[in-house]
Amino acid sequence: MSLLELDTVSVGWPGQGPVLEDVSFTLERGARVGLVGPNGAGKTSLFHTIAGILPPQSGALRLSGQPVRKGQFQPDVALVFQQADDQLFCPTLIEDVAFGARNLGLPAPEVAARVADALDACGLSGLEDRPVTQLSGGEKRRACIAGALVMQPALMLLDEPSAALDLRSRRRLITLLAGMEQAMLIASHDLELLLDLCPRVIVLDAGRICADGPAREVLGNAALMAAHGQEVPHSLTPHDAASHGHSPQATA
Ligand SMILES: Nc1ncnc2c1ncn2[C@@H]1O[C@H](COP(=O)(O)OP(=O)(O)OP(=O)(O)O)[C@@H](O)[C@H]1O
Ligand SMILES: [Mg+2]
Known part of the structure; x- marks a missing residue:
């Protein structure tokens, strides 16, 4: 199928x-x-x-x-939006990237591990507590991709x-x-x-x-x-x- x-x-x-x-x-x-x-x-x-x-x-x-x-x-299914500002809505980067994984109802340690992996893969480690409004355009785009990765969608x-x-x-x-x-x-x-x-x-x-x-x-x-x-x-x-x-x- x-x-x-x-x-x-x-x-x-x-x-x-x-x-x-x-x-x-x-x-x-x-x-x-x-x-x-x-x-x-x-x-x-x-x-x-x-x-x-x-x-x-x-x-x-x-x-x-x-x-x-x-x-x-x-x-x-995870959609990475064309306009990053249409996707990012949480106060900080880490909350935004974690959103999809939390929505899946995963236990907190699993959420934390997936978020750390996604931030690392997207070159965003160290920016966890940055307000999303204070990310550069390219960082916002990578944040959107990280937010999709944490869901590990098919x-x-x-x-x-x-x-x-x-x-x-x-x-x-x-x-x-x-x-x-x-x-x-x-x-x-x-x-x-x-x-x-x-x-x-x-x-x-x-x-x-x-x-x-x-x-x-x-x-x-x-x-x-x-x-x-x-x-x-x-x-x-x-x-x-x-x-x-x-x-x-x-x-x-
Ligand atoms: N929210 C919306 N409400 C009404 N019409 C829309 C909306 N979004 C897109 N459209 C219209 O639908 C058509 C297709 O738009 P779409 O955004 O899917 O194109 P696209 O191929 O993604 O283009 P681009 O390369 O510019 O991103 C366009 O005529 C556009 O004006
Ligand atoms: Mg388009």
Whole structure:
């Protein structure tokens, strides 16, 4: 049985036309899938639907074979919000990161151990008592990821996880995610990050799936990328050392 199944799911925000139309795909346990599409394509709306915040108007959405119901607590799914300020709400970092684990009803020592591990993994140890309002943009993003990690969910929905991260933090995030067993859907405009992490990529545009296949095939398809407001990532573009400034002429 697939971890996640969407069967012709259509979704609309109240008072608006459809933002997702006939979206169908499945995700197996442990799979990492990139989600690519222009601004307004429906990536965040798709995550809100899977997380049970935005109910489908039609079609079927199942997690481990069970229908996802609006507002129902789903310990198997953790959503890392695109805007950190939409997610962080506790007075201090440690309380915020602990929230999900406490919600699972875990004993206090288990909560403390998971929080310490998540803070360490996200490079936030030492900032435990910092008010969340006093974290930098990149620290807030890492706090959101730590808050999802403590739940040890079967599926992580990461909405623009590398936005606002400096290069070292971005690389650290890639290493962290690459070492995780959980299934994840990663919505990102950072196509190189998707290439590093995701064997499979889905392209979403105007609420519809336009491509779903091997990452290098999909992201390397120049016509497809151009049709949906994207560019083939640099690492998939034929280029030689000269274009990196390594040629004798460039260094002379
Ligand atoms: N809370 C909301 N209420 C009403 N409409 C919304 C809401 N959130 C998003 N929309 C609309 O739904 C459509 C899809 O938006 P969504 O945020 O899912 O796009 P996205 O692919 O995540 O874009 P981006 O790359 O900019 O994050 C857009 O037309 C947007 O204006
Ligand atoms: Mg979005």
